[in-house]
Amino acid sequence: MPRIPLEDNVTDVIGKAQRGRQLSDAELAVQASLPLADVLAVKSGEIREHALRAIARPLKLGGKALIALARKQWYPEQPVFPRGFAMFNTPFDDLTVNSYLVWDVKTRHAAAFDTGTNCDGILATVQAEKLTLRSIFITHTHDDHIADLPRLAAETKAAIWSSELEPVNLPGAQVFKENAHFHLGELAIKTLFTWGHSPGMTTYYTTGLAWPLAIVGDSLFASSMGGSPSHFADQYRHNREKIFKLPPDTVLACGHGPLTTLRQERLHNPFYTH
Numbered sequence: 001m002p003r004i005p006l007e008d009n010v011t012d013v014i015g016k017a018q019r020g021r022q023l024s025d026a027e028l029a030v031q032a033s034l035p036l037a038d039v040l041a042v043k044s045g046e047i048r049e050h051a052l053r054a055i056a057r058p059l060k061l062g063g064k065a066l067i068a069l070a071r072k073q074w075y076p077e078q079p080v081f082p083r084g085f086a087m088f089n090t091p092f093d094d095l096t097v098n099s100y101l102v103w104d105v106k107t108r109h110a111a112a113f114d115t116g117t118n119c120d121g122i123l124a125t126v127q128a129e130k131l132t133l134r135s136i137f138i139t140h141t142h143d144d145h146i147a148d149l150p151r152l153a154a155e156t157k158a159a160i161w162s163s164e165l166e167p168v169n170l171p172g173a174q175v176f177k178e179n180a181h182f183h184l185g186e187l188a189i190k191t192l193f194t195w196g197h198s199p200g201m202t203t204y205y206t207t208g209l210a211w212p213l214a215i216v217g218d219s220l221f222a223s224s225m226g227g228s229p230s231h232f233a234d235q236y237r238h239n240r241e242k243i244f245k246l247p248p249d250t251v252l253a254c255g256h257g258p259l260t261t262l263r264q265e266r267l268h269n270p271f272y273t274h
Helices: 010-021 025-032 036-043 049-059 063-070 120-128 149-156 232-241 262-268
Strands: 085-092 095-103 109-113 132-137 159-163 174-176 181-184 187-193 202-207 213-217 251-254
Touching: 010 036, 010 049, 010 063, 010 232, 025 036, 025 049, 036 049, 049 063, 063 262, 085 120, 095 120, 095 251, 109 181, 120 132, 120 149, 132 149, 132 181
Parallel strands: 109 132, 132 159, 159 174, 213 251
Antiparallel strands: 085 095, 095 109, 181 187, 187 202, 202 213
């Protein structure tokens, strides 16, 4: 698979933090003790390190990580799963969206996580690996993540599962409560409610593969996080209290952008290094 770009650049991160902290450009300039022109310059993509460090404080961002992002100096080292895991990246307007497949190598029972805009890759992998798709787990119901859900469900007869806080509007779809447990042979899947970006955003913590795995949807991205016009604080808190409490070698399978790991995000994600 070609290298997937980071979901957010430095101006995206600044914008999400600014909207989340509810600071206007003028208020940000005052709190950062900067001329307004400096704030506007870095928001337009100019690399002014003194200004990035200054605005990081009121935005509660890590200045060093923010500068590294602006200079494009970091990209996550990609973890390798020898078996039982596949990632799919499909186009959505001018973006791309991820979906995932995990399976138990003994029973050949599998689960999909979201569908992206096209489930061809999931179906091809199911066929090639001689899998039985038992469940389709939904991180959240935004269109880009479930665009091909009806087709995947129809062709595989797999059960559809989502949070009780954000049900899927399809016949037969089922809901779960937080801390629900599912099993695929030796794989265990636990649900964590990490809502904020959407009403029922769910992280699926999966063990039994080569690495512990958290399918986080749009809760968290490599060097960024999911935005929200009204529930930014909730998204930030749930990420910190639930995702960042997982083991440090946990692989984060994000809804957009590349794979990353919790250990790398602790060092390089501006939202969580301040």
